[in-house]
Amino acid sequence: MTPPLHLSLAGQAVDVLRDLVLTGEIPPGERVNEVEAAQRLGISRGPLREAIRHLASEGLLTLVPHRGAYVPSADADEVKALFELRAALECAAAELAATRRTDADVLRLRSVCAESRRSYSAGEKFPHRLDLAFHQTLLDAARSPRIAEQVRLVQQRVILLRSALHDDPPHQHASLDDHDALVAAVEAADPTRAAEVMRKHLARVCAQMLTSLSVAGPVAE
Amino acid sequence: MTPPLHLSLAGQAVDVLRDLVLTGEIPPGERVNEVEAAQRLGISRGPLREAIRHLASEGLLTLVPHRGAYVPSADADEVKALFELRAALECAAAELAATRRTDADVLRLRSVCAESRRSYSAGEKFPHRLDLAFHQTLLDAARSPRIAEQVRLVQQRVILLRSALHDDPPHQHASLDDHDALVAAVEAADPTRAAEVMRKHLARVCAQMLTSLSVAGPVAE
DNA sequence: ACGCTGTCTACTGTCGACAGTCAACAACAC
DNA sequence: GTGTTGTTGACTGTCGACAGTAGACAGCGT
Numbered sequence: 330m331t332p333p334l335h336l337s338l339a340g341q342a343v344d345v346l347r348d349l350v351l352t353g354e355i356p357p358g359e360r361v362n363e364v365e366a367a368q369r370l371g372i373s374r375g376p377l378r379e380a381i382r383h384l385a386s387e388g389l390l391t392l393v394p395h396r397g398a399y400v401p402s403a404d405a406d407e408v409k410a411l412f413e414l415r416a417a418l419e420c421a422a423a424e425l426a427a428t429r430r431t432d433a434d435v436l437r438l439r440s441v442c443a444e445s446r447r448s449y450s451a452g453e454k455f456p457h458r459l460d461l462a463f464h465q466t467l468l469d470a471a472r473s474p475r476i477a478e479q480v481r482l483v484q485q486r487v488i489l490l491r492s493a494l495h496d497d498p499p500h501q502h503a504s505l506d507d508h509d510a511l512v513a514a515v516e517a518a519d520p521t522r523a524a525e526v527m528r529k530h531l532a533r534v535c536a537q538m539l540t541s542l543s544v545a546g547p548v549a550e
Numbered sequence: 551m552t553p554p555l556h557l558s559l560a561g562q563a564v565d566v567l568r569d570l571v572l573t574g575e576i577p578p579g580e581r582v583n584e585v586e587a588a589q590r591l592g593i594s595r596g597p598l599r600e601a602i603r604h605l606a607s608e609g610l611l612t613l614v615p616h617r618g619a620y621v622p623s624a625d626a627d628e629v630k631a632l633f634e635l636r637a638a639l640e641c642a643a644a645e646l647a648a649t650r651r652t653d654a655d656v657l658r659l660r661s662v663c664a665e666s667r668r669s670y671s672a673g674e675k676f677p678h679r680l681d682l683a684f685h686q687t688l689l690d691a692a693r694s695p696r697i698a699e700q701v702r703l704v705q706q707r708v709i710l711l712r713s714a715l716h717d718d719p720p721h722q723h724a725s726l727d728d729h730d731a732l733v734a735a736v737e738a739a740d741p742t743r744a745a746e747v748m749r750k751h752l753a754r755v756c757a758q759m760l761t762s763l764s765v766a767g768p769v770a771e
Numbered sequence: 772a773c774g775c776t777g778t779c780t781a782c783t784g785t786c787g788a789c790a791g792t793c794a795a796c797a798a799c800a801c
Numbered sequence: 802g803t804g805t806t807g808t809t810g811a812c813t814g815t816c817g818a819c820a821g822t823a824g825a826c827a828g829c830g831t
Contacts, residue, residue, distance in 0.1 A: 337615065337784065363813070373786045375596070378813090379603055386607035394557065395792055395813055413646070414639075414696040421638030475635040479700065558814065584783070594816045599783090616783055616822055776829080784821075791814075800805080 338372045342380035345370060350389050350400055351485065353492045357402035361390065388486045403490050405539055411490075412535040415483045416528055418476055419464065423511065423527040424520040425471035434470035438512045441466050446505055455501045457491065463508050470515065490538060500537045504530065559593045563601035566591060571610050571621055572706065574713045578623035582611065609707045624711050626760055632711075633756035636704045637749055639697055640685065644732065644748040645741040646692035655691035659733045662687050667726055676722045678712065684729050691736065711759060721758045725751065 336344075346366075349355045367377040381398045384390045390398040403411075426434070445459040461484065468477045507530035514523035567587075570576045588598040602619045605611045611619040624632075647655070666680040682705065689698045728751035735744035 339784080362811095364811095374813090375785060375787095379600065382600055382603060383607065386604065396794090397813070410694060410696040413642070413694045414700060417642030417697055418638055421634070421641070425634070473631055473634045475631040476638055479635060560814080583781095585781095595783090596815060596817095617824090618783065772831105774829105774831085777827090779824105779826080781824090782822085784819105786819075787817100789814105789816075791812105793810105793812085795808105795810085797808075798806085801803085 337376070339376035339379040339383075342370055342372060342377055343383050346380050346384055347387075347389060347485075350384065351488050355400050357400045357489070357492070359400055360396075361398045361400075363397065387482055389489060401489070403542070405542060408490060408535065408538055408542060411483065411486055412531060412538075415480070415487065416531045418480045418483060419468075419531060420524040420527045422468050422471040422473065422476050422480060423515070423523040425473055425476070426467050427515045427518055427520040427523040429472050430470045430515050430518070434466070435512065435516045437466050438463070438470070438515065442505070442508050442512060445508065449501070449505065455496060457488075460504065460508075461488075467511065467515070490542075494538060494541045495544075497537060497541070500533065503533060507533065558597070560597035560600040560604075563591055563593060563598055564604050567601050567605055568608075568610060568706075571605065572709050576621055578621045578710070578713070580621050581617075582619045582621075584618065608703055610710060622710070624763070626763060629711060629756065629759055629763060632704065632707055633752060633759075636701070636708065637752045639701045639704060640689075640752060641745040641748045643689050643692040643694065643697050643701060644736070644744040646694055646697070647688050648736045648739055648741040648744040650693050651691040651736050651739070655687070656733065656737045658687050659684070659691070659736065663726070663729050663733060666729065670722070670726065676717060678709075681725065681729075682709075688732065688736070711763075715759060715762045716765075718758055718762070721754065724754060728754065 346361075355361065361381060363374050363377060363381070367374045370377065381390060382392070385392045385398060388401070391401045392398055401407075441459060441463045445456055445463065448456040448459060464480070464484065468480055471477070507526060510526045511523060511530065514526050567582075576582065582602060584595050584598060584602070588595045591598065602611060603613070606613045606619060609622070612622045613619055622628075662680060662684045666677055666684065669677040669680060685701070685705065689701055692698070728747060731747045732744060732751065735747055
């Protein structure tokens with residue numbers, strides 16, 4: 330009846346559900362009802378369950394036995410632990426990028442930075458999309474597929490937390506400066522400096538997220 | 551972590567299957583037949599499928615659409631990429647451990663080191679079990695749950711590769727020395743040194759694994 | 772003998788239904 | 802009114818069966 334066009338139903342369900350969670354359409358704290366979600370996606374409970382378990386393994390859902398799947402909401406400790414992991418991965422990636430980068434990589438990084446500044450100074454909201462693209466480009470330059478894979482998973486969880494984040498222009502300008510400094514270190518092929526800049530950058534982002542969280546108040550689990 | 555800890559059939563299947571894979575009872579390259587495995591475990595295909603997907607998310611199985619699950623076998627590139635990830639995580643963990651360790655942590659580390667030397671000098675085979683315990687203890691001292699979680703997953707994949715590893719006494723003595731040096735750096739609360747020692751330790755282990763792999767010949771995927 | 776093509780088989784992907792479990796609610800005893 | 806206990810309801814965990822796909826193999830044509 331429904332021949333898998335390019336992906337299995339479970340795979341499609343993963344993509345759709347992931348999007349629903351990341352865009353906040355399913356807000357943190359909300360449960361995912363299996364039968365209801367399955368009906369909404371027009372599939373059976375089997376594939377949907379697989380999708381839920383998959384997203385749980387990515388950290389986008391938490392599973393409670395006999396009670397289903399929740400979208401996790403974060404407290405301060407969770408944010409700190411998450412950023413420790415992110416720092417471990419991305420600092421290493423920055424080191425590797427500084428070691429392995431080609432000239433083409435540097436050009437791509439500069440391009441993303443320029444685009445970010447252009448977009449932000451145009452009076453728009455901070456372009457999270459380009460921020461993500463920068464980190465992704467840096468990751469590509471590191472050429473370490475396993476690290477890249479893990480970073481993507483962590484970034485997803487960060488995106489999930491960003492819903493409770495309000496704009497903070499001074500911080501965001503500082504982030505753009507961090508990115509430029511990072512590119513400079515990578516271009517200079519200075520792994521130690523690249524790692525250090527990344528560490529400080531992430532520390533700043535983490536701190537901003539923590540204050541933002543304390544203002545908004547931690548969401549109830 | 552695993553949704554139903556030891557109650558659901560799927561959870562039990564995960565534990566059993568993981569053990570079968572890690573002990574090499576299901577050798578690398580071998581397929582896992584769903585109906586056969588389900589019958590062997592005395593459960594239905596549903597829970598077994600969930601277990602397979604779970605182990606796939608841990609990297610202990612690779613999924614091929616319409617063809618099932620294989621136990622992955624590694625080539626040199628895979629080993630390198632995996633150890634880059636491991637280094638990123640464990641170096642960060644070593645730094646954190648050197649910063650946060652208590653006196654009790656140092657005692658525990660010393661105890662594991664002593665036990666390792668005793669066990670190894672007793673003419674036994676190299677005690678991989680105690681090697682793992684050392685890294686685990688160091689991880690506990692780092693007090694970073696998310697990093698610890700990821701390290702455990704990576705270590706599982708390393709265990710999977712270790713089946714093709716033959717003993718190498720000089721290397722193994724060096725490893726014990728590395729562990730001692732690591733404890734010293736942690737006790738001295740010197741994060742930079744701890745990370746550096748860890749990096750060299752893992753580089754040594756990785757190199758030994760690569761030569762071991764080239765001798766045994768890379769197993770076909 | 773070689774290559775192509777159609778069938779065949781074993782397996783995965785998917786589905787609907789049953790059974791067990793947990794939480795909320797109501798009725799009751801104190 | 803408060804605490805306890807039985808009941809109910811909704812949901813997850815599990816199962817067996819059907820459908821569709823990918824590789825294997827034999828038969829045919831050249």
